[in-house]
Amino acid sequence: xxxxxxxxxxxxxxxxxxxxxxxxxxxxxxxxxxxxxxxxxxxxxxxxxxxxxxxxxxxxxxxxxxxxxxxxxxxxxxxxxxxxxxxxxxxxxxxxxxxxxxxxxxxxxxxxxxxxxxxxxxxxxxxxxxxxxxxxxxxxxxxxxxxxxxxxxxxxxxxxxxxxxxxxxxxxxxxxxxxxxxxxxxxxxxxxxxxxxxxxxxxxxxxxxxxxxxxxxxxxxxxxxxxxxxxxxxxxxxxxxxxxxxxxxxxxxxxxxxxxxxxxxxxxxxxxxxxxxxxxxxxxxxxxxxxxxxxxxxxxxxxxxxxxxxxxxxxxxxxxxxxxxxxxxxxxxxxxxxxxxxxxxxxxxxxxxxxxxxxxxxxxxxxxxxxxxxxxxxxxxxxxxxxxxxxxxxxxxxxxxxxxxxxxxxxxxxxxxxxxxxxxxxxxxxxxxxxxxxxxxxxxxxxxxxxxxxxxxxxxxxxxxxxxxxxxxxxxxxxxxxxxxxxxxxxxxxxxxxxxxxxxxxxxxxxxxxxxxxxxxxxxxxxxxxxxxxxxxxxxxxxxxxxxxxxxxxxxxxxxxx
Amino acid sequence: xxxxxxxxxxxxxxxxxxxxxxxxxxxxxxxxxxxxxxxxxxxxxxxxxxxxxxxxxxxxxxxxxxxxxxxxxxxxxxxxxxxxxxxxxxxxxxxxxxxxxxxxxxxxxxxxxxxxxxxxxxxxxxxxxxxxxxxxxxxxxxxxxxxxxxxxxxxxxxxxxxxxxxxxxxxxxxxxxxxxxxxxxxxxxxxxxxxxxxxxxxxxxxxxxxxxxxxxxxxxxxxxxxxxxxxxxxxxxxxxxxxxxxxxxxxxxxxxxxxxxxxxxxxxxxxxxxxxxxxxxxxxxxxxxxxxxxxxxxxxxxxxxxxxxxxxxxxxxxxxxxxxxxxxxxxxxxxxxxxxxxxxxxxxxxxxxxxxxxxxxxxxxxxxxxxxxxxxxxxxxxxxxxxxxxxxxxxxxxxxxxxxxxxxxxxxxxxxxx
Numbered sequence: 013x014x015x016x017x018x019x020x021x022x023x024x025x026x027x028x029x030x031x032x033x034x035x036x037x038x039x040x041x042x043x044x045x046x047x048x049x050x051x052x053x054x055x056x057x058x059x060x061x062x063x064x065x066x067x068x069x070x071x072x073x074x075x076x077x078x079x080x081x082x083x084x085x086x087x088x089x090x091x092x093x094x095x096x097x098x099x100x101x102x103x104x105x106x107x108x109x110x111x112x113x114x115x116x117x118x119x120x121x122x123x124x125x126x127x128x129x130x131x132x133x134x135x136x137x138x139x140x141x142x143x144x145x146x147x148x149x150x151x152x153x154x155x156x157x158x159x160x161x162x163x164x165x166x167x168x169x170x171x172x173x174x175x176x177x178x179x180x181x182x183x184x185x186x187x188x189x190x191x192x193x194x195x196x197x198x199x200x201x202x203x204x205x206x207x208x209x210x211x212x213x214x215x216x217x218x219x220x221x222x223x224x225x226x227x228x229x230x231x232x233x234x235x236x237x238x239x240x241x242x243x244x245x246x247x248x249x250x251x252x253x254x255x256x257x258x259x260x261x262x263x264x265x266x267x268x269x270x271x272x273x274x275x276x277x278x279x280x281x282x283x284x285x286x287x288x289x290x291x292x293x294x295x296x297x298x299x300x301x302x303x304x305x306x307x308x309x310x311x312x313x314x315x316x317x318x319x320x321x322x323x324x325x326x327x328x329x330x331x332x333x334x335x336x337x338x339x340x341x342x343x344x345x346x347x348x349x350x351x352x353x354x355x356x357x358x359x360x361x362x363x364x365x366x367x368x369x370x371x372x373x374x375x376x377x378x379x380x381x382x383x384x385x386x387x388x389x390x391x392x393x394x395x396x397x398x399x400x401x402x403x404x405x406x407x408x409x410x411x412x413x414x415x416x417x418x419x420x421x422x423x424x425x426x427x428x429x430x431x432x433x434x435x436x437x438x439x440x441x442x443x444x445x446x447x448x449x450x451x452x453x454x455x456x457x458x459x460x461x462x463x464x465x466x467x468x469x470x471x472x473x474x475x476x477x478x479x480x481x482x483x484x485x486x487x488x489x490x491x492x493x494x495x496x497x498x499x500x501x502x503x504x505x506x507x508x509x510x511x512x513x514x515x516x517x518x519x520x521x522x523x524x525x526x527x528x529x530x531x532x533x534x535x536x537x538x539x540x541x542x543x544x545x546x547x548x549x550x551x552x553x554x555x556x557x558x559x560x561x562x563x564x565x566x567x568x569x570x571x572x573x574x
Numbered sequence: 575x576x577x578x579x580x581x582x583x584x585x586x587x588x589x590x591x592x593x594x595x596x597x598x599x600x601x602x603x604x605x606x607x608x609x610x611x612x613x614x615x616x617x618x619x620x621x622x623x624x625x626x627x628x629x630x631x632x633x634x635x636x637x638x639x640x641x642x643x644x645x646x647x648x649x650x651x652x653x654x655x656x657x658x659x660x661x662x663x664x665x666x667x668x669x670x671x672x673x674x675x676x677x678x679x680x681x682x683x684x685x686x687x688x689x690x691x692x693x694x695x696x697x698x699x700x701x702x703x704x705x706x707x708x709x710x711x712x713x714x715x716x717x718x719x720x721x722x723x724x725x726x727x728x729x730x731x732x733x734x735x736x737x738x739x740x741x742x743x744x745x746x747x748x749x750x751x752x753x754x755x756x757x758x759x760x761x762x763x764x765x766x767x768x769x770x771x772x773x774x775x776x777x778x779x780x781x782x783x784x785x786x787x788x789x790x791x792x793x794x795x796x797x798x799x800x801x802x803x804x805x806x807x808x809x810x811x812x813x814x815x816x817x818x819x820x821x822x823x824x825x826x827x828x829x830x831x832x833x834x835x836x837x838x839x840x841x842x843x844x845x846x847x848x849x850x851x852x853x854x855x856x857x858x859x860x861x862x863x864x865x866x867x868x869x870x871x872x873x874x875x876x877x878x879x880x881x882x883x884x885x886x887x888x889x890x891x892x893x894x895x896x897x898x899x900x901x902x903x904x905x906x907x908x909x910x911x912x913x914x915x916x917x918x919x920x921x922x923x924x925x926x927x928x929x930x931x932x933x934x935x936x937x938x939x940x941x942x943x944x945x946x947x948x949x950x951x952x953x954x955x956x957x958x959x960x961x962x963x964x965x966x967x968x969x970x971x972x973x974x975x976x977x978x979x980x981x982x983x984x985x986x987x988x989x990x991x992x
Contacts, residue, residue, distance in 0.1 A: 233800035284789040396887025398619035403848035421824035503784040
């Protein structure tokens with residue numbers, strides 16, 4: 013791209029947009045014309061005014077034409093061009109069947125002429141202008157160049173980062189100009205890297221050497237191919253880069269990038285493992301109570317997770333309809349709802365089915381498996397077989413960029429924090445409440461607890477309800493990561509049992525350590541073995557471990573333990 | 575009859591009622607033609623297959639309202655194989671030998687089709703299979719109305735290689751670990767080799783069914799993509815797509831950086847997804863709901879009205895997709911073939927299906943190939959829009975003939991016909 017020449021025009025475009033906003037429409041078109049005329053003398057001939065021929069080029073079916081039109085638009089000082097680019101980026105540009113272009117900011121009801129700004133109803137048969145990835149990339153690029161001078165530092169930073177990947181050497185004069193004025197340190201660093209990238213091919217060895225150093229320090233792997241290209245040999249045996257000092261600098265830079273990537277990989281694995289572990293933990297924690305403490309082999313545990321996720325969906329729908337202003341906080345409201353709903357379902361199950369089967373594990377297993385099928389089909393009849401949409405709230409979308417290249421997704425981060433909170437809550441409940449005391453008493457010795465007046469039957473119901481409710485909380489978390497559908501629970505039931513059995517039946521701490529441990533082991537295995545093998549290896553390891561130590565990591569100690 | 579026997583019979587009756595036997599027991603035969611619908615209405619595949627069952631019923635209603643087939647009404651026999659592969663074979667056997675259906679419309683996964691094949695061969699049944707698949711199969715008793723690899727996967731990769739598609743130089747082949755992705759990727763790898771792509775520029779990775787933790791893989795894709803313009807070809811099975819795309823969106827990868835083209839993601843799958851982070855990601859199919867032509871407008875309208883009239887779950891957001899269109903085409907082709915053969919006899923119908931032409935919602939009059947039991951289909955590549963629909967960014971010049979035996983797998987040259 014050849015943006016270097018219209019550098020002064022960008023200034024004008026910016027000025028113009030300010031002017032346009034204050035002076036209004038009438039003076040605006042005059043202003044644009046005046047500038048267009050003034051610019052004519054200094055600019056290359058193809059940078060003509062915004063006119064119908066440019067618009068029809070934009071409406072062309074060929075992407076080549078569209079990209080050409082966008083590049084021309086980006087050079088126009090006219091604020092209407094900047095507006096048109098913005099509308100293109102937002103998908104608010106419409107084309108009529110006879111290739112006329114209109115803007116619309118109300119979803120295609122009224123059509124605004126991009127030249128005159130006049131409004132009219134959208135002509136029949138109009139549709140949003142076809143923009144494919146290539147055109148979208150061209151729009152992003154065009155806007156990024158203008159945004160190098162944006163007032164907000166964040167925008168300048170984003171623009172510099174984008175251009176680091178796609179900018180061409182013609183950009184160098186603009187970068188050289190904006191860099192000394194840059195005040196924000198992050199944006200400045202990004203610009204320096206951009207500058208280095210553009211200067212790497214410089215004929216001056218000192219400049220190229222400095223550029224290679226900067227690129228190496230950035231640790232960004234996307235500069236590897238450029239650096240490697242310097243070290244290539246031509247067919248006649250000579251190096252692509254004649255200067256040895258530049259080659260050495262490039263090799264050093266490559267090594268630095270390699271080290272940085274290695275470090276990122278390790279940090280990444282630690283985080284990914286923690287994240288996977290916290291998901292496993294949330295999925296298994298409810299089971300740690302119903303199976304771990306109470307000894308009920310609950311095959312319907314996965315379906316309780318699923319009910320929690322569906323409760324989230326219902327709360328989300330409720331917020332969308334009745335409290336649209338608070339919709340990004342629906343997840344918080346979903347927590348108590350999911351807990352209560354699943355706890356009620358769990359208690360109903362305990363009262364109607366499970367309490368008749370205490371001490372008969374095989375029958376419990378079959379009955380709860382049946383229940384899981386019933387629950388799935390019930391949800392299917394109620395909500396349909398299709399997955400339902402649970403959107404991440406805005407504060408959970410996106411990610412945090414750490415260490416130049418490691419992205420930590422906010423939803424993953426939120427779930428790690430949430431898992432720790434739930435563990436704390438369960439620990440508090442079991443160790444510092446009367447209910448918890450009774451549950452522990454019954455776990456240790458049911459007959460004796462009964463004798464001293466613990467209402468065992470009622471406590472069983474409450475404990476099962478608690479375990480189910482916590483599964484519901486897990487469901488809320490899972491709804492933020494993946495599908496919400498009738499079969500959601502099926503994917504987690506095996507993992508949940510794995511965590512509880514590995515951790516040791518009857519131990520909360522065991523569940524926590526087993527969950528996080530499994531997360532880490534599988535994430536450190538995955539890069540080497542692939543996801544499929546990692547899963548198999550983990551299953552084999554668990555089988556071996558349980559052979560050696562059937563009671564799990566943490567076995568309950570004491571006389572009463574069976 | 576002692577008590578035990580009574581009990582036995584009662585439970586058997588109960589079982590029959592549960593599996594959908596009762597309607598058959600009372601089914602009239604006289605002036606109707608029975609056809610089987612073999613789609614899972616429960617279990618993991620229900621998400622995809624329920625819509626096909628409903629669409630088949632809609633098409634039967636439409637044909638019956640217009641006078642039926644040879645003046646006889648179509649009488650659907652709907653069974654539920656419950657996403658269990660061997661059950662597909664059992665149910666197919668029941669449909670053919672007990673209900674004497676003239677034809678079966680059904681199956682989705684390749685493994686379900688493979689388990690029905692022996693039954694079809696043994697009892698000489700007829701199956702219309704409506705889903706894109708990996709090819710490497712050609713059966714006398716099956717008509718394939720979905721795409722073969724050269725009608726979906728290869729055009730998609732060619733598009734990504736083109737200037738408009740981003741000119742990808744490096745390729746990530748990502749799939750769920752089963753026969754369809756493995757075979758498709760084998761074909762694609764061989765195709766990429768033929769285009770001069772080196773093995774070092776291909777990264778192939780598989781995940782287990784129902785996998786939901788794509789953090790490591792997305793990080794790896796990011797690192798791989800640093801080595802040059804990269805495109806991802808995803809044959810990830812329906813359910814794992816949401817976590818994959820969510821992870822991709824959250825780690826800030828946009829379609830303009832690394833485009834992902836998927837072969838198993840359509841309108842129906844996107845119904846359960848927040849599509850905002852996916853804008854610009856690609857899918858390759860032979861039909862999109864957003865295709866503009868009168869036949870499709872009519873088709874979409876009919877389906878939405880039907881979903882509303884039958885009060886299907888979430889009818890407000892009902893969408894059409896590629897396998898639904900393929901089901902629709904299949905049913906009409908069968909009807910025409912029966913009317914041409916003037917009988918429902920399987921052999922005569924099979925002979926008549928080849929060469930049938932149907933005006934399809936994809937905007938073309940599609941034709942069943944005379945020799946290879948596959949449709950000539952147009953190929954479309956669409957980009958996901960914020961509303962969950964696809965914007966078509968590329969389409970083939972016209973319908974393409976299927977190559978079920980891919981020329982990119984050695985030894986297939988001689989297998990082009992039945």
